Amino acid sequence: SQTIHQWPATLVQPVGSPLSLECTVEGTSNPNLYWYRQAAGRGLQLLFYSVGIGQISSEVPQNLSASRPQDRQFILSSKKLLLSDSGFYLCAWTPHPGNTEAFFGQGTRLTVV
Amino acid sequence: GQQLNQSPQSMFIQEGEDVSMNCTSSSIFNTWLWYKQDPGEGPVLLIALYKAGELTSNGRLTAQFGITRKDSFLNISASIPSDVGIYFCAGRGGANNLFFGTGTRLTVIP
Numbered sequence: 001s002q003t004i005h006q007w008p009a010t011l012v013q014p015v016g017s018p019l020s021l022e023c024t025v026e027g028t029s030n031p032n033l034y035w036y037r038q039a040a041g042r043g044l045q046l047l048f049y050s051v052g053i054g055q056i057s058s059e060v061p062q063n064l065s066a067s068r069p070q071d072r073q074f075i076l077s078s079k080k081l082l083l084s085d086s087g088f089y090l091c092a093w094t095p096h097p098g099n100t101e102a103f104f105g106q107g108t109r110l111t112v113v
Numbered sequence: 114g115q116q117l118n119q120s121p122q123s124m125f126i127q128e129g130e131d132v133s134m135n136c137t138s139s140s141i142f143n144t145w146l147w148y149k150q151d152p153g154e155g156p157v158l159l160i161a162l163y164k165a166g167e168l169t170s171n172g173r174l175t176a177q178f179g180i181t182r183k184d185s186f187l188n189i190s191a192s193i194p195s196d197v198g199i200y201f202c203a204g205r206g207g208a209n210n211l212f213f214g215t216g217t218r219l220t221v222i223p
Contacts, residue, residue, distance in 0.1 A: 006155075034211065043119070043201065044156070044213040059210065090155050094211070101146050102203070102211050104155030 002027035006091045006105030013112055019064075019078040021108050023091030026072065031093040033074040034102065035066055038088040050074060051096060086112045119202055119214030126192055127222050134217040135186040136202030144205040145178050145185040149198045150216075156201055160187070192221050 006023045013019060025031050032051050036044040046059045048066035056066050063082050067075045074091060091105040119136045126132060136145070144163055148156035160171050162178035162185060169176055175188045185202055202214040 036213070043215040044203075046210055046212060049210050057210070088153075092155075092211075100144070101158050101161040103158065104148075107153070107155045109153065 002093075002103070004091060004093055004103055004105045006108060008108060009106065010109045011111070013081050013110065015083055015112055016080050019076070019081050019085070019110070021076040021089055021091075021110075023074045023076075023105055024072055025093045028072070028093070028095065030071060030096045032096050033068065034092040034094075035074065035076050036090040036092065038090060038107075040087070044090065048076070081112045083112050086110055117202055117204055117212055117214040119217055121217060122215070123218040123220070125220045125222060128192060128194060130192055132189040132192055132196070132219060133186060134200060134202075135184060136204070136214045137184045138204055138212075139183070140204075140206055141182040142204035142206050143182075145176070146203040146205075146211075147174075147176050147185070147187045148201045148203060148213075150201060151198050159200075189219075192219075194221050194223055197221050 003026045034049045035047045037047055038044050048058055050056050050068045053068050064078050089108045092102045094100055094102045117136050117138045146161050147159045149159055150156040160169050160176040165178055165182050166180050167178040173190045177186055199216045199218050201216050203211050205211045
C-alpha cells in the first residue's frame, strides 16, 4: 500500500533562516506531488506541484521554492524565511496522470519567529 | 492560484441533525473531492466524484457532482460528535493541479 511521509512535524525558525521540508511517498512510482500551505483557520493554498523529476510548477509567486530530486521525493525550501511564511504545510500525492483523489501527509507546523 | 467558494464557513448543529454544505467554482472540473481535516493533521479523503451528476454515499455521507461541473455538495445525516472538524471540497480540471475550497468548520453540540 502507498504511504506518504512528511517531516518534521513541527518547526520553529528565526526570520532570515533557511528552510527545508521533505516529503516522500512509498509504494507507488511516478506520482504527482503537491505542496500546500494552510494559514490558521483558512483553506489550502496550492504552492507547487510536480508531475515528474525536476518538473516543478509554481502556482503563486513567493519566498519559497520546490525541488524534486528523485521520483518520490519532494522538497520545499526557502533561503531566508519571512514571518509571513508561518503556517501549516501539507504534502500530497496523486497517481499519474492525476485525475484521481489526492492523499495527504500529516503536515508540518512552521512558526517563524 | 484558484480557490473554490465553499459555504457555509461554519456551522453549529445539534447532535442528530443533518448537515449540508456546498462548493462552487467559476471553472469546470473533471473531479470533485471532499475531505475532512482534524486539528493539526492532514486532510483525509471522504468521497471522490468523477462524473457530472454522480451521487455517491459513504456511510452517513452523501456527495453529488453538479450537472454543470461547477459545483458539488456534501450532506451528513444524523450528525454525531466525531463529525466535528473542517470539511474541504477540492476540484481538479484538465491540468494536474488540485484546488481547494475555503472550508466549512463543523461543530456538533451533544
